[in-house]
Amino acid sequence: MGFIGVQPTSAPLTASDITDGIVSNTKLGADSVNATKIADDSISEEHIDNTAITGFGALTSLADTDKFLVSDASDSGNLKYVEKQYLPSGGLTLVSSGTGSSVTQVNFDSVFTNAYKAYKFVGGFRPVTNNEDLLFVLRSGGSNAGGTEYRYVVQSAIVESGSNSDARQGDWGGTYWKVSTNGQSNNSKFMQYVDMTFWNPMASSTTFGGDNAHISGTSLVYSGSSQVVVSQFGVNYQTAGNYDGLHMTFSNGNINAYNYQVYGYNPS
Numbered sequence: 001m002g003f004i005g006v007q008p009t010s011a012p013l014t015a016s017d018i019t020d021g022i023v024s025n026t027k028l029g030a031d032s033v034n035a036t037k038i039a040d041d042s043i044s045e046e047h048i049d050n051t052a053i054t055g056f057g058a059l060t061s062l063a064d065t066d067k068f069l070v071s072d073a074s075d076s077g078n079l080k081y082v083e084k085q086y087l088p089s090g091g092l093t094l095v096s097s098g099t100g101s102s103v104t105q106v107n108f109d110s111v112f113t114n115a116y117k118a119y120k121f122v123g124g125f126r127p128v129t130n131n132e133d134l135l136f137v138l139r140s141g142g143s144n145a146g147g148t149e150y151r152y153v154v155q156s157a158i159v160e161s162g163s164n165s166d167a168r169q170g171d172w173g174g175t176y177w178k179v180s181t182n183g184q185s186n187n188s189k190f191m192q193y194v195d196m197t198f199w200n201p202m203a204s205s206t207t208f209g210g211d212n213a214h215i216s217g218t219s220l221v222y223s224g225s226s227q228v229v230v231s232q233f234g235v236n237y238q239t240a241g242n243y244d245g246l247h248m249t250f251s252n253g254n255i256n257a258y259n260y261q262v263y264g265y266n267p268s
Contacts, residue, residue: 062084063084064083064084064085065083065084065085066083066084067081067082067083067084068081068082068083068084068087069081070082091265091266092120092263092264092265093116093263093264093265093266094261094262094263095111095113095116095119095262095263095264096108096111096260096261096262097259097260097261097262098259098260099257099258099259099260100255100257100258100259101255101256101257101258102128102254102255102256103254103255103258104249104254104255105247105248105249105255106247106248106249106255106258106260107139107142107245107246107247107248108139108245108246108247108248108260108262109139109142109244109245110244110245111244111245111246111262112198112201112202112243112244112245113202113244113264114202115264116264116265116266117265117266118197118198118199118200118265119197119198119201119262119263119264119265120195120196120197120198120262120263120265121194121195121196121197121198121217121246121260121261121262121263122193122194122195122196122260122261122263123193123194123258123259123260123261124191124192124193124194124257124258124259124260125184125191125192125194125248125250125255125257125258126184126186126188126190126191126192126255126256126257126258127184127186127250127253127254127255127256128186128250128253128254128255128256129186129250129252129253129254130183130185130186130224131183131184131185131223131224131225132183132184132186132224132250132251132252132253133178133180133183133184133250133251134178134179134180134184134192134194134219134221134248134250134251135176135177135178135248135249135250135251136176136177136179136215136246136247136248137150137175137176137177137246137247137248138201138213138237138243138245138246138247139243139244139245139246139247140241140242140243140244140245141244142245144247145237145239145241145243146175147175147239148173148174148175149173149237149238149239150171150173150174150175150176150177150235150236150237150238151170151171151172151173151174151235151236151237151238152170152171152174152177152178152233152234152235152236153168153169153170153233153234154168154169154170154177154178154179154180154181154231154232154233155167155168155181155231155232155233156168156180156181156182156229156230156231156232157229157230157231158181158182158223158227158228158229159227159228160225160226160227160228161226167181167182168181169181177215177233177235178233179192179194179196179217179219179231179233180192180219180221180223180229180231180233181229181231182221182223182224182225182227182229183221183223183224183251184221184222184223184224184250185221185222185223185224185226186224186253186256187222188256189222190221190222191257192219192220192221192222193219193220193221194217194218194219195217195218195219196215196216196217197215197216197217197265198213198214198215199213199214199215199216200212200213200214201213201242201243201244202242202243202244211240212236212237212238212239212240213236213237213241213243214234214235214236214237215233215234215235215237216232216233216234216235217232217233218230218231218232218233219231219233
């Protein structure tokens with residue numbers, strides 16, 4: 001008489017029963033690792049490859065409804081999105097810049113358009129010869145806006161060894177405007193720094209109203225007489241028109257070196 005064998009009951013497998021590396025990708029079914037298998041907050045930034053973003057196509061322009069991913073500081077850093085139309089607008093946009101040396105003059109053409117309400121110009125300039133005045137003229141369509149139409153005033157505070165003083169200059173019907181009462185040194189350690197705001201340069205088309213271009217600004221210069229000179233100035237050009245550029249030169253000599261940036265400004 002034979003005996004009937006009884007098969008032992010197999011115990012459930014545990015993690016220690018599975019050899020490291022034995023489960024290959026091919027043994028994992030499609031979608032076997034899904035949202036139910038991944039705990040919230042279990043994937044940190046070091047496990048996200050850069051190509052998760054850089055692998056996608058790049059935008060060259062933005063629509064109002066385009067979305068940006070943000071961490072909401074007011075909600076414990078939770079991730080949310082914001083649309084481009086709700087981002088702050090306005091501010092300064094670089095529209096032109098340049099550097100150069102050993103030239104007689106600099107023309108900044110086609111930098112003012114109807115795209116902006118006003119413009120900010122910043123730059124540094126140094127003459128070849130000593131004690132030169134920095135002069136500016138508006139341009140239109142590649143030509144200087146000449147005539148005796150510039151009305152300007154410049155007020156300077158001057159400090160030198162052992163004394164302080166003030167100076168004022170201006171013209172009612174000049175052919176240019178100055179940005180300092182004192183000429184610039186050609187010392188290689190110094191530049192004449194200028195910060196100007198152009199109000200309504202395209203006056204015949206748009207912007208702040210009125211049909212004249214206006215300029216206001218400040219300058220800082222180390223003069224040819226070894227003085228530090230800080231100036232404020234204002235300009236009114238009396239002929240209505242659209243002025244899209246700027247001409248710059250020194251009064252009697254060439255330009256040793258210059259750099260500049262022009263920014264368009266929209267308040268909103």
